[in-house]
Amino acid sequence: MNMPRADDLILFAQVVDTGSFSKAAELAGVTNSVASKRISKLEEELGTQLLYRTTRRLTLSEAGRLLYQQARQIKMATDRALDTLSGFGEKVSGHIRMSVPTISGELVLADAIAEFCDRYPGLSIDMSLENRFVDIIAEGMDLVIRTGYLDDSSLIARHIIDSRWAICASPSYLERHGTPRHPEDLRQHNCLRYSYQSTGASDWAFKNKKGPFTVRVEGNMTTDNAAALRKAALAGYGIIYVPRCLIYNDLTQGMLTELFPQQVGKKLGIYAVYPTTRQLPAKIRLLIEHIRQRYLAIAHYF
Structure with a gap:
């Protein structure tokens, strides 16, 4: 051979x-x-x-x-x-494969990645929008934006921003069914559940002076798509518990009403995750910083 x-x-x-x-x-x-x-x-x-x-x-x-x-x-x-020779200047080229969560992809990263490619004409990026935790090494990914926790020692994670979650419902739903005054009151309401959660779709996390606690809720709809939950809530069909960035504009425009803002206990970090390497390629380093700046520009959403 x-x-x-x-x-x-x-x-x-x-x-x-x-x-x-x-x-x-x-x-x-x-x-x-x-x-x-x-x-x-x-x-x-x-x-x-x-x-x-x-x-x-x-x-x-x-x-x-x-x-x-x-x-x-x-x-x-x-x-x-090549990075060692060229330094971290403007000569960025090659191909990057990355995976990002659907919410971040649609809210921040679609525009940010297109802008980055436009800035560096010699670079191409294949961005996959998906909520599953991809196997970075096995699937040949260069970079993954991940919300949650990192437990793989073969990977390196850089913290970008924390994402707070929010519980909300439309004014029409609250007018018909009443506004819950305490987290335990949610057991009497139709809670539309997001199955892409580390704590479980039915166990909603809260906090008070005594510490964290959960309330088990029920409802007639469960989905792994947060955008579908948002639409259902806007239409007045139930109460949802989702990342606050998803419904920020709806809250500011009064289309959704936030419930228990001081007691909601879910907050997850958003990380840039990549394989362990002695020296991070310049194109990945620059992309991570570009993404970080775009998140920080709308930090109030989170």
Whole structure:
């Protein structure tokens, strides 16, 4: 078996990262046909198929998955070497794969990421909006914006901002069903539950002088989509417990009424999470700082 060239391994990693021969070819500064031939030659040298190609998508073979982990390490090492030479100036290029929560993605990051790409024309970013906790290493992510807690020692997290949660309902709902005066009163109301919570959809967290406590609520709707809960609350169908940033404008415009603002006990950190590395690539460092500044610009939402 011939020893593969490092630049072919890097190209292979770029094909997997971008999910496209044409995008990887553009990043590598070669034509699509040249990129395809180099990957075919790599497969020939290794004596195994790395990618299954269809008209719609590329899928890694078992050998491809194993090689990708190593090829990506070579690519990251090369990026770090180039960062060392170029410093932290304006020469930022390459590709970034990242995953962000849906609320943050729609509220802050869609615009922030587009602005960052516009600032650095040599850079491309693949941003996935999803609420699940992705496996950063296994799924080849460069950066994840995560709300909650970090318990993986192989990852590094930088705190960006804290996100307070709020309980609210529309004035029409409160007019029809009455306004709860104490957290325990929520047991008598239709509480629309958000299943994407570390404490559980039905256990709403509070605090008082004695410390934290929970109230178990019930309701006729549960969903993992906070935007759906917001719409249901605006329509007057129940009480919700969601990140305050989601309903900030609704509160200021009087479309929703906040309940127990001094007693709600849920506050989660928002973090930029990335794999452990000796030297963080400049493009990731700059992106994290850009994202942080965009969050801080609307800190009052949180």
